[in-house]
Amino acid sequence: MHRRIFGVETEYGLTCASTTGGVPPLEPEEAARILFEPLVKRGRSTNVFLPNGGRLYLDVGAHPEYATAECSDVWDLLAQVRAGSDMLSQMAREADQDLDERGIKGQIHLFANNMDSVGNSFGCHENYLLRRSRDFREMADALISFFVTRQIIAGAGAIVTSDDGEVSYAFSARADQMHDALSGATTRARPIINTRDEPLADSTSYRRLHVIVGDTNVAEPTTALKVASTDLVLHALETGSNFADLVLAEPLEAIRQISLDLTGEAKVALADGRLMTAVEIQREIRTRALASLRGESVSDLYAYLFDLWGRALDAVESRDWAGISTEIDYAIKMNLVHSYRERTGATLDDPRVARLLLAYHDITDAGLAPRMEASGAMLRLTSSAQVEQAVEQAPATTRATLRGAAVKAAETHRRDLGVDWVNLRLDGTGMMIALQDPFATEDERVGELISKMARD
Structure with a gap:
């Protein structure tokens, strides 16, 4: 089989459940705002590309969404999918702490499923x-x-x-x-x-x-x-x-x-x-x-x-x-x-x-899946080391490694870098690179872009 590139986009259901019972203390839109607040405070937005090559954003309807980087290996894809869930789970922990500090008796839950309690559907796109x-x-x-x-x-x-x-x-x-x-x-x-x-x-x-x-x-x-x-x-x-x-x-x-x-x-x-x-x-x-x-x-x-x-x-x-x-x-x-x-x-x-x-699909600490994996009720294929690497690093066999390196450099040197799946644009310089070959893992232009970030 020739090498193919693939990726997965996962939308997550979101709710803020009351920790004392009764009506949820926050609507999904407000819970989503608190969930993404750390990204916004770092001078970014609710739509970001990450050093691991993936994209994290808030979709219509207060649905957090994570799109994996381009992968050409199923091992990479599995690690990338899980890395996205782990990152969002960590964001939920931080949001719960924020709620506690504000005196809000609530807990954020994120669901890797396809339907909320009132019948709204959201997807997992390949x-x-x-x-x-x-x-x-x-x-x-x-x-x-x-x-x-x-x-x-x-x-x-x-x-x-x-x-x-x-x-x-x-x-x-x-x-x-x-x-x-x-x-x-x-x-x-x-x-x-x-x-x-x-x-x-x-x-x-x-x-x-x-x-x-x-x-x-x-x-x-x-x-x-x-x-x-x-x-x-x-x-x-x-x-x-x-x-x-x-x-x-x-x-x-x-x-x-x-x-x-x-x-x-x-x-x-x-x-x-x-x-x-x-x-x-x-x-x-x-x-x-x-x-x-x-x-x-x-x-x-x-x-x-x-x-x-x-x-x-x-x-x-x-x-x-x-x-x-x-x-x-x-x-x-x-x-x-x-x-x-x-x-x-x-x-x-x-x-x-x-x-x-719902607990089966919950990716936060309240979810069942990790416990089921630990007990043998659900088979896990990835290792913790693979997932930890996927949180920080892009797959090495696709152009995602170029995008990830550029995003990491921009974060390190505090530069504004415009990013989409194909293009890199360094604000204030006129430098724009189109990564048209999804299989390319080396590009002198990206090296020059990173060098310019470090110099200027």
């Missing part, structure tokens, strides 16, 4: 670099079937309520929020794939696949599988594999039907009139994608993830979740809910169950 070697629309049409069915291997799990009031457990927290298969919009239409041509790189060579449909995952193996399986399917498409016979007739109907079908037996209609289950579609995609490797070896991590892909499909087909019970979010949460209900007699719509699932 980005994959594509070379302009074939028709994007043709590729996107082929990918829809993969993304619609991918929830059975990478869904976060959710408790959902139907229009008639029936409460059930589903594979995906995101499936019901999709409004279109392909669209250039992200919020109004909320498509599975965003088709806006914004490569954030040399537009003559690259374009960016912007995926809206994925759940926000907590378990590291699920995040890794979500990205690695997509990477392999893209490789298969780019090397000539054909998935046209697996195109769905009604993708939006299928995504909702599949999410609610934990048996894996529901058949969805294909464009050619055949009926297949999500497991059958995923197995066929996986088989063809693996065949596209043509015997090429893959890393140990990818070998593990491709095996996990198969085991997840086996689990759905057999309805025996034991084989993935510490690796795939929906199975981990299923066990958590089952154990809690057995202990307490709670029903699925019990508010205590809802609070339990």
Whole structure:
């Protein structure tokens, strides 16, 4: 497989809960302002690029968002995702201390999930670099079937309520929020794939696949599988594999039907009139994608993830979740809910169950995930050392290392540096650098920029 660049953008739910019970002492907007106040006080803003190459900002609706740096290795991506959560968790600790000093009896909670208590949806977007070697629309049409069915291997799990009031457990927290298969919009239409041509790189060579449909995952193996399986399917498409016979007739109907079908037996209609289950579609995609490797070896991590892909499909087909019970979010949460209900007699719509699932997604000190990892109930792939490095340093194999070095130098020398995913602009000098090659890790112009910061 050729090297590909990918990244993940995660929006977080935010609330300030009362520490004495009762009504939250702050609205989300005010809590978000306090959370980001340290960044603003340092003369910056609520939208910053970091020395690790990533971006931290406050999105519409008082949602903190962290976008990883460009990664070409899944290990880097996992460390970057976790680094973002760790940074925001530290910001929450500092905000809680601030609240205490102000006499406000509240605690900030940040949730790596996809829905708040009143039904507002927010996302986890994936980005994959594509070379302009074939028709994007043709590729996107082929990918829809993969993304619609991918929830059975990478869904976060959710408790959902139907229009008639029936409460059930589903594979995906995101499936019901999709409004279109392909669209250039992200919020109004909320498509599975965003088709806006914004490569954030040399537009003559690259374009960016912007995926809206994925759940926000907590378990590291699920995040890794979500990205690695997509990477392999893209490789298969780019090397000539054909998935046209697996195109769905009604993708939006299928995504909702599949999410609610934990048996894996529901058949969805294909464009050619055949009926297949999500497991059958995923197995066929996986088989063809693996065949596209043509015997090429893959890393140990990818070998593990491709095996996990198969085991997840086996689990759905057999309805025996034991084989993935510490690796795939929906199975981990299923066990958590089952154990809690057995202990307490709670029903699925019990508010205590809802609070339990919020705790699963809480990235602050109140969250369950670190304790579950420590107990073996959730498998962790990264080490603390990897994540600590990712907080401070950008991935060394993409242009993020250039951006990160420039941002760090600007902080050290107290210079105003305008930054976006492509451009660096040193205020007051007229110096502007466009980093059009996302694979470039060396650039004399960046060295000159850093030297100028140090001199002037």
